[in-house]
Amino acid sequence: MRIILLRHAQSLGNVDELAYCRIPDHALPLTPLGEQQATAAGPAVRRVLGAEPVAVYVSPYLRTRRTLHLLDLGDLVERTVAEPRLREQDWGNLQDPVEQELQKRQRHAFGHFFFRLAHGESGADVDDRCAAFLGELQPKMIRDPRHPKTVLIVSHGLTIRLLCRRLLAWSIELFESLSNPEHCEHRVLSYDGGVWRLDRPFAQWRDAPDGTTQLAQR
Template sequence: MCESRPLNSQSMVATLTSTPPSFLPLWRRKLPTFNPTHVQCLGTGKEALEISSNGYIKTNTTGFPEKGISTRPGTSSTPRPPRPRRIILVRHGESEGNVDETVYTRVPDPKIDLTEKGKAEAEECGWRIREMIEKDGANDWKVYFYVSPYKRTLETLRHLGLAFERSRISGMREEPRIREQDFGREKMRLDKALRLLYGRFFYRFPNGESAADVYDRITGFRETLKADIDIGRFQPPGEQSPNVNLIIVSHGLALRVFLMRWYKWTVQQFEGLNNMGNGNLIVMQKGYGGRYSLSMHHNEEELREFGLTDEMLIDQEWQKTARIGELNYDCPMVNSFFPHFEDEGCIT
């Protein structure tokens, strides 16, 4: 039987120093020196990545929208690609569920069709969008679509798309995160009545979602969208056109939540919004400083009808001239959060 003996300090040092390198803990191993200038792109193996003096990659790959954009903001001499001129939010045309809510007890929500009226609404919406874009007077304009995977939104896209020839469509993407709110069980009418008592944002349908749940997934979509805008994802290869228009075909609540998230509206402000009509649209248009404002396209009467308050309208006017990344230090919504500022009214 082997006898185990405690190790003294000298024997411990001897044991550690004699341990093979591959068995040493990571913090004690001598790692090989990494030379980043020898890194090559996987695939062709022909071009080495160029490393700047501060250690960030300079991308020179052709055929990708990320061309010439540094992986760190502010480290590239190449200017950012122009932002799309508009983000156009479109609610699907009239569906069978809009006409008869009992349809939801017989047909799964994602499979509900448009009515004939809804198809006509979608096509008319497409021509309205085209007319709006053509008024810009630009010859190189294009549209890019995001669409919810539900049948009624896909049908809306197909009929809306009749207004555009192939050369005008730079692409489309089916996006599950902008799908309809999940209403859960079939007792929708009763549950919607309870939602009015509880609050439209926080009420969660049994076995379904609340608007707060939709907010979380819309937040993820918004971050993806902003990243795609920043890298010029919607620009055709070799082009830097400011005349790209994004069109998001989705559902009433999802689009209102999208606006809430984009403009940082409060829960109370969200609950004061009215639903968009079927086949209708809301336009976020790029302002003079690069930010998107509803006031660039819509007049005050239209925005009030949608549910915007005085504070929200003032903020939209600020969005028209503010620069990207600029903070609204005179934000009129501040006063509504602090009672001791109420007498000062809105800051303009």
């Protein structure tokens, strides 16, 4: 069994933070570069998927759905499910730029996992919904013969890291030491003998304070 995790292509919010003040997060479009990134990523994703049927679970945000569309996976896709639990961390509705900048500084000092945004979620909240999603997905992949054994998840940087944290039993300290994948960058999780394994590590901006590492087995 495999789960391929793919971050969406570059969106307007990645190049213009003031876009969050006038456009709902879920409605932010891809940039022209993002459209090119998603189109260019298609052949690489198809090579990873191979010839097996794939179940796709995608965040319902515009930027993730558009990324999936531009991958042009065609008849490889056995089913597509828009899954709200795979959405980005919620920072609130239309954001106030001064308040959001203050919260970013506070979150960096407090810790990204437990810091609760004033009008949104903490990382722990996202972790909880990732756990609920995986708690439904894994039994389907293992026990349901109708469900493909290969899954593609198109989601967001922090959400992808938290999905890995859950499947690989990473510590919170390790999670907070990792950087998001680049736009349209993917990771592959393989399940063998009751253990999930990651194909390659994420970029890490510091060593985890507790000494744990990304590729350690459970």
